[in-house]
Amino acid sequence: MRGVLGLVAGLVAIAGAAGCLVVKIDTSDSLTDLSLSDTLTDSFTLTSSPTDTLPTGDPTGDPTSVTDTDTDTDTTPGVCGDGQVGVGEACDDGDADNSDECLASCEVASCGDGFVHAGVEACDDGNQNGGDGCEPDCTLGECGDGVVQGGEQCDDGNGDNADDCLATCLNASCGDGFVRAGVEACDDGNASDTDACVQGCVAASCGDGFVQAGTEQCDDGNQTPGDGCDNCISDALPPECQGIAVLQEASRNVSAGTDEVECDLELPVEGQWSRFSGPAGTTMPTVAPPEFACGTHAPGWLNGAIPVLADGIVARDVCFHWEGNTCNWKVPISVRNCGPFVMFKLMPVPTCALRYCGSEG
Secondary structure, three states: OHHHHHHHHHHHHHHHHHOOOOEEEOOOOOHHHOOEEEOOOOOOOOOOOOOOOOOOOOOOOOHHHOOOOOOOOOOOEOOOOOOOOOEOOOOOOOOOOOOOOEOOOOOEOOOOOOOOOOOOOOOOOOOOOOOOOEOOOOOEOOOOOOOOOOOOOOOOOOOOOOOOEOOOOOEOOOOOOOOOOOOOOOOOOOOOOOOOEEOOOEEOOOOOOOOOOOOOOOOOOOOOOOOOEEOOEEOOOOHHHOOOEEEOOHHHEOOOOOOOOOOOOOOOOOOEEEEEOHHHOOEOOOOOOOOOOOOOOEEEEEEOOOOOHHHOEEEEEEEEEEOOEEEEEEEEEEEEEOOOOEEEEEOOOOOOOEEEOEEOO
């Protein structure tokens, strides 16, 4: 009996600690037959007080509403040039060199950025246009690719030197050493007028005004008989009237300006008997031309009269007009009237740009 009561007391103690436990004891039964009927009523409540700690950051204690407070992502813009690749930077090598793989703007080098990537690009003009000297792949254009680019006068995409554009991408011209088909009769690549090809890339001939060495004794630029040079053979003329050097450049005429500045500095030191012909005129002017006339800076004129045939060789001075002085420089020459024409023994000028002028007489 004492043991049963002890059991009941223990259950009552547990119920008291955990909630409400109602125990019905049938007192009609003998104590020896005591049976404990456990009837748990609906009022039995077990309140739990868990001691587990909830995740921090949830003031309600609701584990399903935990707030993530992780702030590891840095959105602060990087500082270009500090050597660290930051937010908004594609690269950062810490220098301001625009010829390596990372530009000073912290962008990766690329064709078209306007900077030549050393060892990778031959050029970079900052655009993707072809034919402007730098191709879209940052390679230099080359002669023969059919596209006219920087440094080229032309580019017809072929190696033919007989057309308008040479294989060197220069415009064909007289004196380039190549005979331009349908335009030039010859082209020996030099400026000599005593060989078989003379000015204008024309084949030398009697009457062209140039004495062809070894072939002609004279060439007065015409086919007029009895003028001392018939069929380019000298006829009873004084030596100074033979072996004629003809000056016939149009730019020597007093009416010409200075589109191209020329100088007579390279005449032979002993002088050269010469005559004016064709576009240059037939003689030298005897009054001062204006400065910058005759294709030069200081034009030269004959200070004195043209001699007559009977005078023979006479001494004269050629004056050069410069800085308002019509005779700023003076060069002594010899003059000879040969009858059909007048010869001048021209000496080298003292400096450039001085030049002997021609006129119509």
